[in-house]
Amino acid sequence: MNTEAHYAKLTQVFHDVFDDETIVVHPKLTADDVDEWDSLTHIRLVMAVEKAFALKFSAAEVEQLRNVGDLVTLIDAKTAS
Numbered sequence: 504m505n506t507e508a509h510y511a512k513l514t515q516v517f518h519d520v521f522d523d524e525t526i527v528v529h530p531k532l533t534a535d536d537v538d539e540w541d542s543l544t545h546i547r548l549v550m551a552v553e554k555a556f557a558l559k560f561s562a563a564e565v566e567q568l569r570n571v572g573d574l575v576t577l578i579d580a581k582t583a584s
Contacts, residue, residue, distance in 0.1 A: 504582060509556075509575050516555050520548045530572030556582065 504512075514528040521539050526532075534540040540548075549565055552558075552574070558581050568574050 506575060506579055509578050512555055513552065513571065513575065516548070516551050520544065520551050528571055530570060530575065532571040533569070552578070558582070
């Protein structure tokens with residue numbers, strides 16, 4: 504799966520978690536850009552991403568994420584191995 508496919512899959516995850524089909528997932532997207540994105544939803548989002556991509560993230564990895572671009576970079580790295 505390539506980066507473009509990861510964004511497509513993430514878009515579906517975001518739409519499902521936030522129950523909002525209008526969210527446009529892009530590299531600079533952050534929690535500040537999505538009204539419903541609070542700490543609880545963040546945990547739900549991370550769990551949904553892990554399930555969708557069949558991955559596990561460490562707490563340190565999640566803590567270092569600053570935007571969706573960072574998340575895609577992490578997914579790319581974990582799926583490449």
